[in-house]
Amino acid sequence: MTGYWAIGATGTAPPRATTSEERHSTSQIRRSSWTVHEWAIVSAGLAPVLLTGTYLVADNLQRASYNPMRQTISAMAGRAGTDRWIMTGGILLVAGCYLVTAAGLTGARASARGLLTVAGLAGIGIATSPEPASGPTPQHLAWTVLGAVTIAVWPAFAARRTGPRPPILSVYGSAAVTAVFVGLLGWLLIETHGGSLLGLAERLTSSLQTSWPFVVAVALRRASACGRSTAAAAPARAARPRSDH
Numbered sequence: 001m002t003g004y005w006a007i008g009a010t011g012t013a014p015p016r017a018t019t020s021e022e023r024h025s026t027s028q029i030r031r032s033s034w035t036v037h038e039w040a041i042v043s044a045g046l047a048p049v050l051l052t053g054t055y056l057v058a059d060n061l062q063r064a065s066y067n068p069m070r071q072t073i074s075a076m077a078g079r080a081g082t083d084r085w086i087m088t089g090g091i092l093l094v095a096g097c098y099l100v101t102a103a104g105l106t107g108a109r110a111s112a113r114g115l116l117t118v119a120g121l122a123g124i125g126i127a128t129s130p131e132p133a134s135g136p137t138p139q140h141l142a143w144t145v146l147g148a149v150t151i152a153v154w155p156a157f158a159a160r161r162t163g164p165r166p167p168i169l170s171v172y173g174s175a176a177v178t179a180v181f182v183g184l185l186g187w188l189l190i191e192t193h194g195g196s197l198l199g200l201a202e203r204l205t206s207s208l209q210t211s212w213p214f215v216v217a218v219a220l221r222r223a224s225a226c227g228r229s230t231a232a233a234a235p236a237r238a239a240r241p242r243s244d245h
């Protein structure tokens with residue numbers, strides 16, 4: 001009789017109810033599969049390469065009076081720059097990388113993706129409002145300040161508060177990176193007031209800051225892979241018979 005009632009009149013065992021652990025693991029697999037697209041990792045990695053590569057090439061093409069330690073990248077893309085299309089094109093490409101990366105970081109917080117989009121738009125604004133030989137215009141300065149501040153605070157918004165995350169994307173890790181970026185921005189601001197290392201400060205700050213979206217993209221991808229492997233093992237654990245004591 002026990003076997004009859006367990007199997008049922010049809011002779012087949014009733015379907016096993018899905019446990020909450022299995023439902024959670026399935027949800028984890030579904031979420032982790034779109035944490036970050038591969039093309040977003042590529043675009044994020046291209047941004048610092050393009051920026052650093054173009055300003056190094058453009059540096060070598062400027063007149064002898066140009067001093068990369070004292071003068072900015074914007075000066076090479078400005079009206080007085082030699083072959084300014086190189087630096088202008090580099091800024092536009094980096095801005096495009098930001099926009100593509102923001103679209104592909106689907107596992108990041110909406111605020112982080114929005115700020116990265118703003119940084120990309122600011123880059124386009126910088127490239128399309130070149131500074132004249134007499135100095136930067138208010139429009140150029142506005143775009144520059146917007147882009148600099150946005151990308152400096154971006155790590156704080158890229159922090160993950162829930163789910164699997166590496167230490168670098170924790171609240172404390174992201175806060176530490178943001179503090180470094182804000183410190184670099186402060187140094188850059190100081191150098192704009194007659195400093196002798198304005199060009200160096202801008203180049204170092206820009207190269208480091210444009211690299212961070214790539215670090216975040218790779219970290220999210222790895223966290224996604226770890227989440228999938230953990231979630232895939234959960235149904236097997238749930239299916240194991242439990243011993244009664």
